[in-house]
Amino acid sequence: MRKDYGGRTVLDIERLEVRSGETLAVLGPSGCGKSVLLRLLNLLESPTAGTILFHGEPVRGGPGNRSLDVSRRMAMVFQDPLLFRGSVEDNVGYGLKVRKVPVAERVQRARDMLDAVGLGDLLSQNVSTLSGGEAQRIAVARALVIKPEVLMLDEPFANLDPPTRHLLQEDTRSILREQGISAIFVTHDQEEAARMGDRILVMDNGKIAQEGLAREMFHEPETEFVARFMGVENILRGEIRESSEGIARVAVDGGSIEVTTDREAGRSVTLGIRPEDVTLVPVADIESRASSRNSFIGTVTAIEMRGPIARVTLACPFELVAIITWRSAVELDIETGARFGARFKAVAVVVIDDDTRLVRDINEAEGPK
Amino acid sequence: MSTASQFFHALWLSLAVSGSAALISAVIGIPLGALLSEFEFPGRKTILTIVHAFMGLPPVVVGLYTFLVIMRTGPLGSIGLEYTVTVMVIVQVILATPIVAGFTHASLSEVDSRLAMQAMSLGATRIQATIVKIRQAREGMVASVIAGFGRVIAEVGAVSIVGGAITGKTDTITTLIVKQTRLGVYTSAALLGLVLIAISILVNVFLTRLQAGKGASEIGKRVTGYSD
Numbered sequence A: 001m002r003k004d005y006g007g008r009t010v011l012d013i014e015r016l017e018v019r020s021g022e023t024l025a026v027l028g029p030s031g032c033g034k035s036v037l038l039r040l041l042n043l044l045e046s047p048t049a050g051t052i053l054f055h056g057e058p059v060r061g062g063p064g065n066r067s068l069d070v071s072r073r074m075a076m077v078f079q080d081p082l083l084f085r086g087s088v089e090d091n092v093g094y095g096l097k098v099r100k101v102p103v104a105e106r107v108q109r110a111r112d113m114l115d116a117v118g119l120g121d122l123l124s125q126n127v128s129t130l131s132g133g134e135a136q137r138i139a140v141a142r143a144l145v146i147k148p149e150v151l152m153l154d155e156p157f158a159n160l161d162p163p164t165r166h167l168l169q170e171d172t173r174s175i176l177r178e179q180g181i182s183a184i185f186v187t188h189d190q191e192e193a194a195r196m197g198d199r200i201l202v203m204d205n206g207k208i209a210q211e212g213l214a215r216e217m218f219h220e221p222e223t224e225f226v227a228r229f230m231g232v233e234n235i236l237r238g239e240i241r242e243s244s245e246g247i248a249r250v251a252v253d254g255g256s257i258e259v260t261t262d263r264e265a266g267r268s269v270t271l272g273i274r275p276e277d278v279t280l281v282p283v284a285d286i287e288s289r290a291s292s293r294n295s296f297i298g299t300v301t302a303i304e305m306r307g308p309i310a311r312v313t314l315a316c317p318f319e320l321v322a323i324i325t326w327r328s329a330v331e332l333d334i335e336t337g338a339r340f341g342a343r344f345k346a347v348a349v350v351v352i353d354d355d356t357r358l359v360r361d362i363n364e365a366e367g368p369k
Numbered sequence B: 001m002s003t004a005s006q007f008f009h010a011l012w013l014s015l016a017v018s019g020s021a022a023l024i025s026a027v028i029g030i031p032l033g034a035l036l037s038e039f040e041f042p043g044r045k046t047i048l049t050i051v052h053a054f055m056g057l058p059p060v061v062v063g064l065y066t067f068l069v070i071m072r073t074g075p076l077g078s079i080g081l082e083y084t085v086t087v088m089v090i091v092q093v094i095l096a097t098p099i100v101a102g103f104t105h106a107s108l109s110e111v112d113s114r115l116a117m118q119a120m121s122l123g124a125t126r127i128q129a130t131i132v133k134i135r136q137a138r139e140g141m142v143a144s145v146i147a148g149f150g151r152v153i154a155e156v157g158a159v160s161i162v163g164g165a166i167t168g169k170t171d172t173i174t175t176l177i178v179k180q181t182r183l184g185v186y187t188s189a190a191l192l193g194l195v196l197i198a199i200s201i202l203v204n205v206f207l208t209r210l211q212a213g214k215g216a217s218e219i220g221k222r223v224t225g226y227s228d
Helices: A034-041 A088-092 A094-098 A103-116 A132-144 A162-179 A190-196 A214-219 A224-229 A283-288 A326-332 A356-366 B003-038 B044-054 B059-070 B085-109 B114-121 B126-136 B138-153 B157-163 B173-183 B186-216 B218-224
Strands: A002-005 A008-012 A023-027 A052-054 A057-059 A074-077 A150-154 A182-187 A199-204 A207-213 A234-244 A247-252 A255-260 A268-273 A279-281 A295-306 A309-315 A319-325 A339-343 A349-353
Touching: A008 A034, A023 A034, A023 A190, A034 A150, A034 A182, A074 A132, A074 B114, A088 A094, A088 A103, A088 A132, A094 A103, A094 A132, A103 A132, A132 A162, A162 A190, A182 A190, A190 A214, A199 A214, A199 A224, A207 A214, A207 A224, A224 A234, A224 A268, A224 A349, A234 A255, A234 A319, A247 A268, A255 A349, A279 A283, A279 A319, A283 A295, A283 A339, A295 A319, A295 A326, A309 A326, A309 A339, A319 A326, B003 B044, B003 B085, B003 B126, B003 B138, B003 B173, B003 B186, B044 B085, B059 B085, B059 B157, B085 B126, B085 B138, B085 B157, B114 B126, B126 B138, B138 B186, B157 B173, B173 B186
Parallel strands: A023 A182, A023 A199, A074 A150, A150 A182
Antiparallel strands: A002 A008, A052 A057, A199 A207, A234 A247, A234 A268, A247 A255, A268 A349, A279 A339, A295 A309, A295 A339, A309 A319
8 A cells, every 4th residue: 555645655565454452553743654554454545556455345436435334433633632512411522413313322321431431421511611621531432433343543641740640541541441342542652552462563764664463563574763752772783793592692892792693603783672671780890790791880971850760871881771761860870071881691681683785775776896 | 654664664664674684595505615615516606706705795785786687677577576574585585605715615614624534434334424524613604694694784775775775664774774864864863873882892892792602512522523
């Protein structure tokens, strides 16, 4: 499926399947095409090329000639609540009204839905009096009340404060599960993707970068882009020098790192280490156990306090970022310029094949010298 | 006919003709404005340009052309509309409809377009989604009709040509003012002028209060995420 705007391709995906009853989290930076993907799947727009199948049947998109019966089996929640003027009841009942559900049933279902999301007492309130969290909850209720088979959520909780966001994530997740609704949840937050999604799809520049279970995405990213997006902050380039029995030694600039991989020696690879996997210890601990794998001594170059956690940068001499609790930062008496030991397990290192194709493309583009 | 009864007849006729013209313009102009704002079709831009140009149409010219069409020897002369109240309403509808359509188009284009998308994603047809936007911009709709009314009630050229300004029959406040000024009955003309000014002020007060009400709904903007 492809979508162009004014000659520019914003979305180009070969194949994407959302299974019945699953929640697919679509993760990517702003402008990666994830919202466009949702609008296409919701049939609000039509693809420039390609087909959308619903239960195996091709469906039409676009405001003028979309398959209305199919689109009425879906609903979408946007980043902003986008409530219509009027009462909460009018809003929640809107989808039922356009489906010509009789008034009595409409009112009853709106009432039940609001009770289910814990906002039953707001029924007759005007939407202009709601708080941001309440408004977004109403927006979710308005979509769920029509019992959609597929629910699209476009960064629905991005504008909410963390506690409210958490609450809504939990509530939405349990309703989706209980009612067996398939959902496509777009977000730029890896934690939210992991919390909401049965599977995660990472998008980059209109293309699918990787698709898989949350665990795979966090621990086996296939590209540097995906690794970075999933929170891998330490990215090092190197070459495998030795490899035997699933353990390899990779030479990086200024050191050597042991990793678990079956890749043979001589290959260029990119290594990724999550900062949470790096432990900081006093220098003496490292020196006393000379044989320990992946132990380095370096100088602290930066400390960033982030509330309960501290982000510490160490020059080993290659740069290594560690995230430790604020409490342990205080206990270890970490300060800029001090020397510290850093340690991480070989299994914690993500090994990504260097994209040789890309290098070749660049060489070809430059032409013979 | 006494001066007083002429006066009241003209006042009543002005309100009746311009009022019904404004209502008919609303029925034609709001859907037209919505069509131009919400739907893509060939010739849309051309029609929009024409609507905008017609918003400033000189009433006397509209009156003249309408008269040429409906006068007894004109192409539609057999209908017998010459010097009737009906044709006065028609000519004012021609003048007010572009205003209503133009204002409707402008206020709808200020409503967050995602609102229509949201409605459609909940199963609304395009027309139902457009109705959501119209409801969202309802102050704009009311303002457009009032602006149309304000234009035609103050207008003299068109009604006097097609209606003939027949005393006690097709005289409106404006045509009566013109007549009485010519006759030198200045006091009466000035009095009528005051009435017209009063109507004009009332219309403006109403519009301003509508805008103020719109200001209050700004609070809701944060929650609903739309801008109107």
